[in-house]
Amino acid sequence: MEASKVIHAFYTDDEVLLDAVKEVKAAHHHIEEVFCPFPVHGLDKAMGLAPTRIAITAFFYGITGLAFAIWMTNYIMIEDWPMDIGGKPSFSWIENMPSFVPIIFELTVFFAAHLMVITFYMRSRIWPFKDAENPDPRTTDDHFLMEIPVNNNEEALVSLLAKTGAVEINIVDKH
Structure with a gap:
């Protein structure tokens, strides 16, 4: 070189x-x-x-988190282990969606934030223990x-x- x-x-x-x-x-x-x-x-x-296109990736990462949260709440609370909480049975996801909003919001933000940071580090080639x-x-x-x-x-x-x-x-x- x-x-x-x-x-x-x-x-x-x-x-x-x-x-x-x-x-x-x-x-x-x-x-x-x-x-x-x-x-x-x-x-x-x-x-x-x-x-920069990091905002575009953040949007797609948020959509991924949203889809994961919807799938997860549906699978856990409706299909796999339906529960009757306070007299409200879990017949369908859409009927129980208001109680899932906090989980959906948090997972959307979690996916967007964490994957965006990982993308930034990979794009900038900043690896752990890398010399300045x-x-x-x-x-x-x-x-x-x-x-x-x-x-x-x-x-x-x-x-x-x-x-x-x-x-x-x-x-x-x-x-």
């Missing part, structure tokens, strides 16, 4: 970073990644990232880092980044 050079441009203000990302994208440079200590509103749009991929520990405290690959345009890129307000510019080998 061949090492490639990248430029790490550090910023200390989120608004300056956002403006810098817009300028770098306007100059037709590819931004590999931006590391931030907190979410920056509008950064994904400025970088040109596609919108953060290139500089300052980005977890008070600095923002923009990582840009160098493609024989090192001088032009460094001067552009200096104009955008970068407080530190480093050229490193990425393995």
Whole structure:
């Protein structure tokens, strides 16, 4: 695997970073990644990232939980072990549905939340005991880092980044 050079441009203000990302994208440079200590509103749009589809998966996971809850309440309370509770016999699921609403709601939320978190971790490739991929520990405290690959345009890129307000510019080998 061949090492490639990248430029790490550090910023200390989120608004300056956002403006810098817009300028770098306007100059037709590819931004590999931006590391931030907190979410920056509008950064994904400025970088040109596609919108997330996690909400769509959450909807389908909720539908799965709803279907499971309906099947489970019907099987347990109507088919497998029907009970006469308070003089209300279990003849059909629809007659007893109001008493199943809390169970149905909780299982819908449970499935949506847990499967969405698992999907997020799998999509982000965040596994248990995985080493952090953060290139500089300052980005977890008070600095923002923009990582840009160098493609024989090192001088032009460094001067552009200096104009955008970068407080530190480093050229490193990425393995």
